[in-house]
Amino acid sequence: MADLHPPTGPYDTGFLDTGDGNRLYYEQLGHPEGRPALYVHGGPGAGTPDRPTRAWDPQHWRLVRYDQRNCGRSTPHASDPAADMALNTLPHLIEDIERLREHLGVERWLLNGASWGSTLILAYAQQYPERVTGIIIQAVTTTRRTETEWLYRGNRLFRPEAWDRFAALVPAADRDGDIYRFLLRYAELTESPDREVRVRAADAWLAWEDAVISAEPNGIPGMYSAREQDARIAFVRICAHVFGHGAWLAEDQLLRDAHRLAGIPGRLVHGRHDMGSPVQTAWELAKRWPDARLQIFDDSGHVGGEAMRQAALQAVEDFKHLT
Secondary structure (H helix, E strand, O other), X not given: OOOOOOOEOEEEEEEEXXXXXXXXXXXXXXXXXXXXXXXXXXXXXXXXXXXXXXXXOOOOEEEEEEOOOXXXXXXXXXXXXXXXXXXXXXXXXXXXXXXXXXXXXXXXXXXXEEOHHHHHHHHHHHHOHHHEEXXXXXXXXXXXXXXXXXXXXXXXXXXXXXXXXXXXXXXXXXXXXXXHHHHHHHHHHHOOOOHHHHHHHHHHHHHHHHHHHHOOOOOOOOOOOOOXXXXXXXXXXXXXXXXXXXXXXXXXXXXXXXXXXXXXXXXXXXXXXXXXXXXXXXXXXXXXXOOEEEEEEXXXXXXXXXXXXXXXXXXXXXXXXXX
């Protein structure tokens, strides 16, 4: 069983200027001369947790955390309708990671994240495999159309009343058509100059996300809604924008290009009852990425459980000893 380490806060914080009007908040924790690792948060738009870490040995790791474009402490914030979402695409986010690596003088680093973070990790690692020493992912996603369709419409098989409330804000003609059009309708609502419209859209979206999670083992009531109002609006605006554009990925792209991860050791940790990210994606990725090891936990969903948490902690410890 892996032990938690003493709480570790940042020894360095700063903002990275991307050159296009965006500024990304970042922080470094642990040992300045330690083995570099990057935590890639989910959402998209969830932001980095504003709390110390206990998963990473502060005597061994140099952990970098950052807020992706338009969320958390990064600016401009997506809760402001003036923030330009055209500058928030997967290619932008990939290059942000590479720009941050260069800014911090890191040669290669371990990547860790969950959910949407796994999509961004896989996309970055497939583009820059020479910069990656290893990958640890919980709740594997690749943001292909079938996954997005399942999360935002297929799940209505289990929560029809919750989905009807979610869909009520979308014109009837777009409720059962193209899933991307459905989501872009929400993006339009979150860009309204009327704050009340933005708030109503954020509340409806997050209520749906909460309903999906509630069907899982260890589901946390109100998990997605439990954030302050501007963070709620930003989260939903970024999610609707990114998912409504299919994350700018060809269908099955990250699975098809998994061969680019050859030689990169990976640990995949997934709950069998993950209602948001069905385990099929993790299974398919593991089959195409021979250097990855997949662990599936029967008592967990997207939120995870104690066994999943221990597996993720153990993966971090295991990578301490890999060269």
